[in-house]
Amino acid sequence: xxxxxxxxxxxxxxxxxxxxxxxxxxxxxxxxxxxxxxxxxxxxxxxxxxxxxxxxxxxxxxxxxxxxxxxxxxxxxxxxxxxxxxxxxxxxxxxxxxxxxxxxxxxxxxxxxxxxxxxxxxxxxxxxxxxxxxxxxxxxxxxxxxxxxxxxxxxxxxxxxxxxxxxxxxxxxxxxxxxxxxxxxxxxxxxxxxxxxxxxxxxxxxxxxxxxxxxxxxxxxxxxxxxxxxxxxxxxxxxxxxxxxxxxxxxxxxxxxxxxxxxxxxxxxxxxxxxxxxxxxxxxxxxxxxxx
Numbered sequence: 001x002x003x004x005x006x007x008x009x010x011x012x013x014x015x016x017x018x019x020x021x022x023x024x025x026x027x028x029x030x031x032x033x034x035x036x037x038x039x040x041x042x043x044x045x046x047x048x049x050x051x052x053x054x055x056x057x058x059x060x061x062x063x064x065x066x067x068x069x070x071x072x073x074x075x076x077x078x079x080x081x082x083x084x085x086x087x088x089x090x091x092x093x094x095x096x097x098x099x100x101x102x103x104x105x106x107x108x109x110x111x112x113x114x115x116x117x118x119x120x121x122x123x124x125x126x127x128x129x130x131x132x133x134x135x136x137x138x139x140x141x142x143x144x145x146x147x148x149x150x151x152x153x154x155x156x157x158x159x160x161x162x163x164x165x166x167x168x169x170x171x172x173x174x175x176x177x178x179x180x181x182x183x184x185x186x187x188x189x190x191x192x193x194x195x196x197x198x199x200x201x202x203x204x205x206x207x208x209x210x211x212x213x214x215x216x217x218x219x220x221x222x223x224x225x226x227x228x229x230x231x232x233x234x235x236x237x238x239x240x241x242x243x244x245x246x247x248x249x250x251x252x253x254x255x256x257x258x259x260x261x262x263x264x265x266x267x268x269x270x271x272x273x274x275x276x277x278x279x280x281x282x283x284x285x286x287x288x289x290x291x292x
Contacts, residue, residue, distance in 0.1 A: 194225055
């Protein structure tokens with residue numbers, strides 16, 4: 001095989017990544033050169049520039065970078081998306097709400113799958129950017145305050161959501177509740193929508209996806225809203241990392257402490273005063289989900 005054969009270069013690159021990936025604390029240049037010979041400087045520098053390796057100091061060594069982790073995350077997202085379809089259909093059927101599966105991609109939250117009451121037997125693939133201040137707030141609940149500030153600096157809060165949240169400090173307080181109860185309920189007269197969103201967490205407790213439901217307030221009864229809240233909460237727990245659900249008995253069927261941040265409109269009445277989301281957490285209503 002010629003020395004400059006591109007296939008040989010590709011294989012060498014993959015071998016370097018695999019060897020670094022098997023190390024616990026990274027590999028030094030001398031370790032890599034023992035395995036692959038000299039002239040690795042250009043290859044390693046390129047892999048660092050592209051994010052496939054990270055160069056660490058004291059001593060100088062190399063570990064896998066975020067680009068490799070992103071590939072792994074996309075693979076896990078695809079597997080999760082295959083699991084979530086039947087669950088979305090069942091939530092839609094029982095609650096009469098539009099159900100979405102969302103993922104954070106870059107600096108946005110993107111709707112990847114959706115099903116509607118009119119076509120609840122089908123899950124549609126899509127790629128729509130969610131509003132930062134609607135169901136997407138569930139991801140912000142798992143950001144640090146610094147990350148929240150940076151995110152808000154790049155996403156303007158328009159008038160509808162200013163009416164909904166008032167200001168960012170109100171939103172920040174609500175996000176603490178969301179993180180504690182692992183559920184966001186946005187029951188709003190600002191745009192006449194009822195929303196509920198449950199975070200899907202990985203083993204590190206990071207929100208890697210969300211399952212959400214939304215419906216016009218005048219098209220949903222309080223009973224349907226209650227069912228939607230219960231099913232979304234349980235689905236998010238079911239789809240999260242098993243390490244976070246080793247003791248499901250320690251978690252309530254639905255969080256009884258959830259408190260609505262905004263107004264509510266139902267098909268039976270006009271906008272009413274803010275009410276506790278406890279009305280959506282009836283423990284006697286039987287709701288079931290398919291096993292993922």
